[in-house]
Amino acid sequence: MTVNGHSNGVNGAGPSTLSPLQVEPSSVEAARILPQALELVQNFIASGEQPDTYVAPWGSIPDFRKAVSLSLPDKTASDDALLDAIKLVFDNSVNPWTGRFLDKLYAAPTPVGIAADLVLSAVNANAHVMSASPVLSLAEERCVEGLCELFGFTEKKADGLTMPGGSSANTLAVQTALANLFPKFRTQGMLGVMQQLTEEKRAPRPLLFTSSQSHYSLDKAAISSGLGLDSVVKVDCDDAGRMDPKALDHALTAAKEQGTGTPFLINATSGTTVLGSFDPLPELSAVARKHNCWLHIDGSWGGPIVFSHRQTYSDLMKGSHLADSITINPHKLLNVPLQCSFLLVRDADTLSANSLDAAYLFHSKDRRENAAMKTMGCGRRGDALKFWLYWVRYGKNGFGAHVDAGLALAIELVEYIRSKPTEIELGPLADPLFLQICFRPLQPGRVDDSASWQLDAEEVKKRSAATQHVYQELKTRRMFAVDFAPLPNGIGDYIRLVVHPRTKMEDLKTLVDQVAEIGQSYWKQQA
Amino acid sequence: MTVNGHSNGVNGAGPSTLSPLQVEPSSVEAARILPQALELVQNFIASGEQPDTYVAPWGSIPDFRKAVSLSLPDKTASDDALLDAIKLVFDNSVNPWTGRFLDKLYAAPTPVGIAADLVLSAVNANAHVMSASPVLSLAEERCVEGLCELFGFTEKKADGLTMPGGSSANTLAVQTALANLFPKFRTQGMLGVMQQLTEEKRAPRPLLFTSSQSHYSLDKAAISSGLGLDSVVKVDCDDAGRMDPKALDHALTAAKEQGTGTPFLINATSGTTVLGSFDPLPELSAVARKHNCWLHIDGSWGGPIVFSHRQTYSDLMKGSHLADSITINPHKLLNVPLQCSFLLVRDADTLSANSLDAAYLFHSKDRRENAAMKTMGCGRRGDALKFWLYWVRYGKNGFGAHVDAGLALAIELVEYIRSKPTEIELGPLADPLFLQICFRPLQPGRVDDSASWQLDAEEVKKRSAATQHVYQELKTRRMFAVDFAPLPNGIGDYIRLVVHPRTKMEDLKTLVDQVAEIGQSYWKQQA
Structure with missing residues (x-):
């Protein structure tokens, strides 16, 4: 069996000591595969930027399970099979680059983040001791210093x-x-x-x-x-x-x-x-x-x-x-x-207090070189590098402007929701307002009475059911990913969306409009 | 302040709601930055394949600390500054693509692994619930099934x-x-x-x-x-x-x-x-x-x-x-x-037994959709995807041939060490031999007496000191990264190398020759 003309040694065609992971120089394999993988990455990002791209490829997990199965083959596969597998991943993944993934506390990274992950993968150094990962460990040290200073850990x-x-x-x-x-x-x-x-x-x-x-x-x-x-x-x-x-x-x-x-x-x-x-x-x-x-x-x-x-x-x-x-x-x-x-x-x-010696691993008396001594784990990916490259790119001021951009969006969105008091009920808000906004559709004829929140159990049940309906319908439409959550004090389920600093205001308004619209027709059906 | 002509809004030049993480479409930024980052990755791999490339850029961490410092800037930076930072990472990292990093239980990944990390980074899905990461969660499920079958967890x-x-x-x-x-x-x-x-x-x-x-x-x-x-x-x-x-x-x-x-x-x-x-x-x-x-x-x-x-x-x-x-x-x-x-x-x-409900997160009755219930953590990177793509590429048989290639190398290396009984003392070996080989230089005039290992404390100290000297000298030369470890039963420190299936036999032999050579001149100095 050969991969692209190279003997892989699996079936005795090549020398028995050759690993099928190394049938050709890695640089050659990388030059062939990685630009193609990168192209798929770029397509995924570009597709996310199209306004008609679904944020989630499937309206339900059972449907997804029926359509997609993943093989665990016995034999080596060609470049094409590998790239097909990567395409399958992109085709069946939630696309955060749409900016309409408002479901969780994370969103799309930036291309700087993807570059950082590329670097981490190619360097493949373990951050457990500095001798194995000098610059990744130093990046961790610096980011820790920078954060500690910001939080006032300076005494x-x-x-x-x-x-x-x-x-x-x-x-x-x-x-x-x-x-x-x-x-x-x-x-x-x-x-x-x-x-x-x-x-x-x-x-x-x-x-x-x-x-x-x-x-x-x-x-x-x-x-x-x-x-x-x-x-x-x-x-x-x-x-x-x-x-x-x-x-x-x-x-x-x-x-x-x-x-x-x-x-x-x-x-x-x-x-x-x-x-x-x-x-x-x-x-x-x-x-x-x-x-x-x-x-x-x-x-x-x-x-x-x-x-x-x-x-x-x-x-x-x-x-x-x-x-x-x-x-x-x-x-x-x-x-x-x-x-x-x-x-x-x-x-x-x-x-x-977490340190434990391992004679085979820790050879330095400078504890900064033995980071694994600080944790209950041992090996760690050099995740700090990603944050350091962000810090280099965006700067401390850029992080501030980023956070503030999110806050401005959230403030504007709350105003927009408040402008629809007969259609949308606004949930309790953080004080000052942060980036989550909870709301649900309001029954026609009622005006947002959220200031009082004195609802009987029957009313809570009705409004939660409306929330669930809206959540399911949004899932089926696949244009917005939002979550729902039961709110404290027994006031029932609300749609919870997370405003991310790079969300588009017009998308947020469209989502609110859709919640109102779906809610209105739901209540009509119930009447 | 502008980045590549785009207003970033940090200093009021643009609308206040624009995040500096999104001054231009991500697809545009990605198309500009990622091919350049990928080129640096390819250079790093290709450089590793050159026989004269150092495996470790620095002979000592104090030297590295003197030469390299990392900034945490206030302001946004250009593409060039970002790419310079990435260059700095590569220039100061251990290069596992040399195949001469025999220090730890991991080695270089393959280009398939880098492609997988690219995909994970672009998809950026959290594997805590399947609705957020359908195909990554399914890949995890399949790999778990495949591994469980191999280990006989089938009843x-x-x-x-x-x-x-x-x-x-x-x-x-x-x-x-x-x-x-x-x-x-x-x-x-x-x-x-x-x-x-x-x-x-x-x-x-x-x-x-x-x-x-x-x-x-x-x-x-x-x-x-x-x-x-x-x-x-x-x-x-x-x-x-x-x-x-x-x-x-x-x-x-x-x-x-x-x-x-x-x-x-x-x-x-x-x-x-x-x-x-x-x-x-x-x-x-x-x-x-x-x-x-x-x-x-x-x-x-x-x-x-x-x-x-x-x-x-x-x-x-x-x-x-x-x-x-x-x-x-x-x-x-x-x-x-x-x-x-x-x-x-x-x-x-x-x-x-580890499951704990979180009403805001777990919405499915099918527990396969709520993977975070299985662990004491919550969010997880979809690491299984990397293994699934390896499985697709190399197949179950390929993994076997890979492991066997490593074993063949280790067996050959032990024979080579045994052919130098007046220069190298072989440490205890696993039975059957696995991929670690422990050895140290032998004092001239002695023959490998490792079969008995009845050494007095003074002799153990002397041989450990020789091991330490060789370890330090190899570090200074920077052509091989190996580790040392104190072995059980008080027989002292040995060089421990890990044979990886893609290591080159000639490199392993060169390393053994260097240990012998450095050892010989060390003992001469001691005499």
Whole structure:
């Protein structure tokens, strides 16, 4: 069997020591394949820019499953078969370049991001030790420094690293807090923690406090680090989705007085998943100090607001310097390709609690060269490079203008929705408004009564059903991808869209018009 | 300020709502930037294929730090500045395309891998729910099916998912075992586990058994899941680095009899980090069954041996169907770009223990559509796509021929080293030989006495010093990247090289010659 005339050695046609992964020089294979793959990439981007391109290729996953199957062949395949497989991927993928993918907290990257992924793939260096990845490790170091400075981690030597996602970063923060606050955690685990707390006449269960609107990764972090879900205390939020500092203080005091557990960590969310709300950092840090708790900020989504040139917004991160650790995901709001997430710590020494020697791997006494010592993992992709190349291209000011462009769109869209009070009901908004907007179609004859939100269960059910109908119809039409979510305080399901800074205003208005239109005909059918 | 004549809106030159990430259509920017980035990629690959290209650009990290600094600018930059930054990355990176990077368990990818990374970056879909990434999720499903079949997970409905590395996969396996064996782990954490064990009159500490040669991620998994290092029992290995099943059974029995803890998990390593040894799976699974333990196989490195056409080698995975979970990293031996790692489970239901509902995210009743429910994370890059495209290109038979090509090289290299018994001391080898070879220079006048390895401490120190000298000199020469590691049983440091299936035999021989040559002149200086 031959591939493009080269013996691949599989069936004994060539020397037995030749790997079929290397039947010709890689440079030759690369020169032939990669320009063709790149052309498909460019077609995908260009197609996304056409106004009539579907954002999602399939209206339903069962339909997709019926139409597409993927083979796992026994034999080597030609270039053409490979390129056909790549075409199949593009033909059946959600196209974020349409700008109409408003479903999740990420969107299309920029061509700079694709270039960065190309570089990472060709260099293929593991960021676990600097000797294997000198410049990728240095890029990580610099990005960590730059972010730490922005968040005010300047008093002590700060530190940080990339993690494969916000959940991983939040989990590492919880583990780092446990290891630092309870010296026996590392060797004796939670049994040692319990023993220590019992000796100190404190309640044996460590407690983690986070808002009812925070991301479910905090729950998962509690499961995975041996705390269990019972160790997570959910604190009430105000109407705008911010954690109430008084409720937090009350919950901490009550836990101590009633002996249900020993508070050790407070998680503040900067940019909640559904509403985009920011917990009040100065107030939360005061509570954390009072109760000797580790303060973590989950800024996976909203952290980049620190770049904003609008003071009302950059002030949302005021007090971040009082936190012990911060998660920020440039792969969300800053459009770096998935994944690119950082965990930052105010005090570099706290990350050392995770270090474990591996004589075969760590040969340097300079701990900056042994990044894997900072994490519970080992090998890592050099994701920081993508963020560094963005920083080089767009600059700190460019990140600010980018975030502000998104805010301007969101503000304008809310005005547009408000101009249709007989067709659309606006959901609760973050204060100040961030990038998520929740809304649903309104029954004819009613006027948006969202200011009161005193709905009986029957009415909530009816409006949620209307939301579901609109969501399904939008899915079938395939021109917009949006999500829906049940909102707090039992007010039912709303369409949730995420405004991305590069979304087109006219698309947003068209979407709102379609929600109104689909809603109107739905209600007519129900009448 | 303008980029290529386009207003970027940062300084008020354009409309305030324009993001500097979108000053022109992405297709236009992509058409301009990506071919240039690709050209740099091709240059990097072609340069790697030149015999005089350094594998590592710097002989020492301090020298690198003196010469290279990375800026974090405030302002937007031109295409040229971006491309200069990319050039800087290539100029200062280890070049795996030389084939002389024998330092770690990964090597250069193939152009297919770069194409796959290009696709992933352009699609930029999150594999957490299938609606966001239909074809990437399907590729994951298919690869999991294909791997499960190979490892014999066919009796029940098996399952699995990609994880960002072998450490993460091993950690998820430990957490999944805890959640399945101790129902209270999920809600009450280790305190609930302890309570359950105490009620059952068993020792309260859960114990994890793994060999003394296993990867340190098992220790990290124990820390991060709240078990603590004290819960890890290291079991002795035989001279070839395999866990001794009798020693395992003895350790388990002793723990129970002495009440030091309750065994719950046995980790078998298929391909150890230093020697490349495979633990005996049938024997270990018998012990696991006898003691009611979860059996996990860490096949991060050696798992792909399952593809081998040589029965002696494919037999090393015989018994894998008796395990509860398996880790395999196609980014190591199969040269898929970093990261690409799978965790497989024999019984799909066991992964459900990790599921946690998120009403805003999971909308389907078909659990195959909600992959994030299987893991402690949430968002994931669609890494399985890379492996699927490799499978399409090379086929199952191609993977086998690839692995076998590496084995043939390793066997030939050992013969070559054995032909120099007065210059090179061969370290202990895996049985059967795998892809790592440990060796060091021999003092003139001595003959390789490695068969006995009865060295006094002084002699061990002397030989380790010679190894260190050779390692440093090779680093300075920059033509080969190898690692060194202290070997078990106190025999000191050896050069450890990893034979990759695409390594050239003449390069391996040149390296051995250089080790001999550097060693000879070192011993002369010492004399």
